[in-house]
Amino acid sequence: MSLPLPGVPVRGSKTGKPIMALLDLLGRNWTLGIFWNLSQNPCTFRELQNRCENISPTLLNNRLKELQATMFVQKQAGGYALTELGEELFNHIKPLGGFSALWQQQLADKQQNRSEQADHED
Amino acid sequence: MSLPLPGVPVRGSKTGKPIMALLDLLGRNWTLGIFWNLSQNPCTFRELQNRCENISPTLLNNRLKELQATMFVQKQAGGYALTELGEELFNHIKPLGGFSALWQQQLADKQQNRSEQADHED
DNA sequence: GTCTTTGCTACATTTTATGTAGTAAGCTAC
DNA sequence: GTAGCTTACTACATAAAATGTAGCAAAGAC
Numbered sequence: 001m002s003l004p005l006p007g008v009p010v011r012g013s014k015t016g017k018p019i020m021a022l023l024d025l026l027g028r029n030w031t032l033g034i035f036w037n038l039s040q041n042p043c044t045f046r047e048l049q050n051r052c053e054n055i056s057p058t059l060l061n062n063r064l065k066e067l068q069a070t071m072f073v074q075k076q077a078g079g080y081a082l083t084e085l086g087e088e089l090f091n092h093i094k095p096l097g098g099f100s101a102l103w104q105q106q107l108a109d110k111q112q113n114r115s116e117q118a119d120h121e122d
Numbered sequence: 123m124s125l126p127l128p129g130v131p132v133r134g135s136k137t138g139k140p141i142m143a144l145l146d147l148l149g150r151n152w153t154l155g156i157f158w159n160l161s162q163n164p165c166t167f168r169e170l171q172n173r174c175e176n177i178s179p180t181l182l183n184n185r186l187k188e189l190q191a192t193m194f195v196q197k198q199a200g201g202y203a204l205t206e207l208g209e210e211l212f213n214h215i216k217p218l219g220g221f222s223a224l225w226q227q228q229l230a231d232k233q234q235n236r237s238e239q240a241d242h243e244d
Numbered sequence: 245g246t247c248t249t250t251g252c253t254a255c256a257t258t259t260t261a262t263g264t265a266g267t268a269a270g271c272t273a274c
Numbered sequence: 275g276t277a278g279c280t281t282a283c284t285a286c287a288t289a290a291a292a293t294g295t296a297g298c299a300a301a302g303a304c
Binding site (some may be wrong): 006017018020021022024026027028029030031032033036070071083085088089092093094096097099100101102103104106108110119 | 127128139141142143144148149150151152153154155158187192193200210211214217218219220221222223224225226228229232
Binding site (some may be wrong): 166167168177180 | 282284285
């Protein structure tokens with residue numbers, strides 16, 4: 001897969017707008033999951049593989065290469081870690097943790113309403 | 123592709139943690155782009171197709187179905203639009219626009235340093 | 245030396261995405 | 275009412291990407 005870089009046309013966007021490159025990158029399978037799991041603390045390839053349950057080494061390696069080339073991840077003593085830029089990006093992603101709980105609640109409510117409605121139809 | 127729902131195991135996560143479902147959903151090809159383009163204003167299928175340059179109708183339709191099932195998108199008079207929940211999620215994504223510009227700058231700086239270093243090596 | 249762990253690569257299979265074509269439904273204007 | 279347009283898709287063959295298993299080379303422990 002070609003590397004999405006700001007200023008360069010990417011998959012699905014010929015404009016090269018930085019946001020499109022970023023969304024392309026983040027929208028790749030497991031990229032967000034890698035951010036999430038690396039944010040907890042730096043770790044080795046194998047450990048990261050474990051945290052991203054069952055990710056194939058092939059894909060993990062591809063993603064890590066992409067994330068290193070785009071300055072979000074670096075290799076250091078303890079293994080792989082987010083760069084300063086990566087941490088900054090993660091700060092934007094972090095609130096999604098709380099949001100996802102709210103989302104779960106709303107979906108549950110919707111289901112609830114549906115089954116109530118079904119009851120009335122009886 | 124199976125629908126990622128919070129509370130239910132998803133691709134790459136057997137725990138069913140809501141955040142994993144959300145990251146699975148957002149990590150699918152074009153999902154983030156659809157959010158971005160729909161946030162500007164509601165629009166028809168065709169218009170959305172145009173905004174997401176060259177997205178295939180098959181995929182667009184799949185993504186729209188997923189996003190409707192997960193309460194982020196709804197069909198209304200003017201076409202497709204973000205739901206209230208979708209808007210809320212988009213508020214978390216929006217700052218990435220500014221961030222991506224910063225990212226572009228930092229990548230440019232890195233390139234700059236590299237070529238300077240190459241000059242010294244001559 | 246051998247044993248284990250780590251960081252990968254190879255590769256066949258399966259899953260997704262792309263791209264083109266086409267269909268059915270709803271206007272608009274004679 | 276029918277001819278011509280637009281819209282919202284679906285079908286399907288091809289291409290690209292992900293999965294999963296196996297294995298290998300290098301580094302460190304003992």
